[in-house]
Every structure is written in C-alpha cells, then in structure tokens.
Amino acid sequence: MLRRWSDGDLSARDVLMSQVYDELRALARRALSREQNANTLQPTALVHELYVRLIGQSAVDIRDRGHFFAVSATVMRHILVDHARARQAQRRGGGAIQVEMKDAIASTNPDMDILAIDQALARLEALDARKARVVEMKFFAGLTEHEIAGVLNVGRATVERDWAFAKSWLQIQMESHRSGPL
Numbered sequence: 446m447l448r449r450w451s452d453g454d455l456s457a458r459d460v461l462m463s464q465v466y467d468e469l470r471a472l473a474r475r476a477l478s479r480e481q482n483a484n485t486l487q488p489t490a491l492v493h494e495l496y497v498r499l500i501g502q503s504a505v506d507i508r509d510r511g512h513f514f515a516v517s518a519t520v521m522r523h524i525l526v527d528h529a530r531a532r533q534a535q536r537r538g539g540g541a542i543q544v545e546m547k548d549a550i551a552s553t554n555p556d557m558d559i560l561a562i563d564q565a566l567a568r569l570e571a572l573d574a575r576k577a578r579v580v581e582m583k584f585f586a587g588l589t590e591h592e593i594a595g596v597l598n599v600g601r602a603t604v605e606r607d608w609a610f611a612k613s614w615l616q617i618q619m620e621s622h623r624s625g626p627l
C-alpha cells in the first residue's frame with residue numbers, strides 16, 4: 446500500500462489509512478496523555494488532522510511501516526505545536542500546553558511546555574538532525590530503538606547513543622528554560 450501510495454495511487458492511501466487508523470489513534474492517545482489539559486484536543490481530532498495534512502501532500506516518499514509512523518510522529522508534533530501556539534495566542538500569551546515526558550527526558554519537574562520542547566528540538570536539529578529525529582520518533586511516535594534504527598538506516602547502538610545524548614542535552618535545555626529565557 447505504501448508503495449502504491451508513493452506511486453500516486455490515492456485509493457491505496459485511503460486503504461492504508463483505514464488499516465492503520467487504530468494504531469494512529471493509539472499513537473495520538475500516547476502523545477496527548479502527556480498533556481496536562483488533554484481535553485482540548487482528542488485523539489480522533491489529532492488523527493483526523495494528521496490525515497488532512499498527509500493527504501495534502503502532493504507526493505509522498507514513504508519507504509516502510511516504520512518510516513510511515515516516523516513521518517506521522519513528525520506531523521503530530523507539528524499539529525501539537527500549532528495547537529499550543531493557537532491556544533497561547535487565544536489566551537494572549539499565557540498558559541501553553543504542558544506535557545509530561547514519561548519515560549522520556551528525565552526532569553525534576555515532569556510538566557514541560559511543548560513549545561519549549563519544540564524550540565529545544567529545533568536547536569538540537571541544528572546541532573545534530575539525526576539526534577532530533579531519534580527524539581521525535583521515540584517521544585511522539587513511541588517507536589523502539591530497533592524501529593528507529595531501521596527508519597534511519599543506522600545501527601541500534603547508534604540510536605541508543607543518540608538517545609542518551611539527546612535526553613541529557615534536552616534536560617539541560619529544559620532546566621535552562623525553567624530558570625530563564627531559552
């Protein structure tokens with residue numbers, strides 16, 4: 446289905462999306478469970494927005510299942526950041542979405558601002574794009590090190606090293622955010 450969609454078969458895209466819908470909802474639930482106020486965006490709405498953004502792509506180049514979920518994680522990250530910005534603008538600058546990064550980036554304060562995370566990930570991407578992708582796939586898509594290694598075409602040990610570095614680096618960034626401007 447992925448190959449057919451990549452070749453321009455839109456019916457394959459629709460069949461694929463119906464086949465992975467439940468998995469995407471589970472991924473959305475995981476991403477939203479980190480939100481302090483999860484009632485503002487529901488998993489179904491997040492998946493539907495993901496679908497709208499994916500079908501808006503004129504051409505897709507998705508290699509395999511892992512890559513599809515990695516792309517989905519990236520799109521979900523952007524949706525959540527857009528949603529946080531809209532909520533923040535609506536409140537005139539106050540109270541951005543807070544997320545808890547369970548089992549991810551260790552912190553003394555588990556509630557973190559998704560906008561600050563996005564900014565920190567952008568800085569990490571400028572420093573090392575692969576490490577930022579590892580965080581994105583692990584945190585937003587819940588992919589395993591083995592799956593991430595397949596998507597990035599690197600060894601699992603490389604992913605583990607990237608993840609260890611990224612966790613430490615992001616923890617420092619988030620601590621710095623809490624104590625002052627980023």
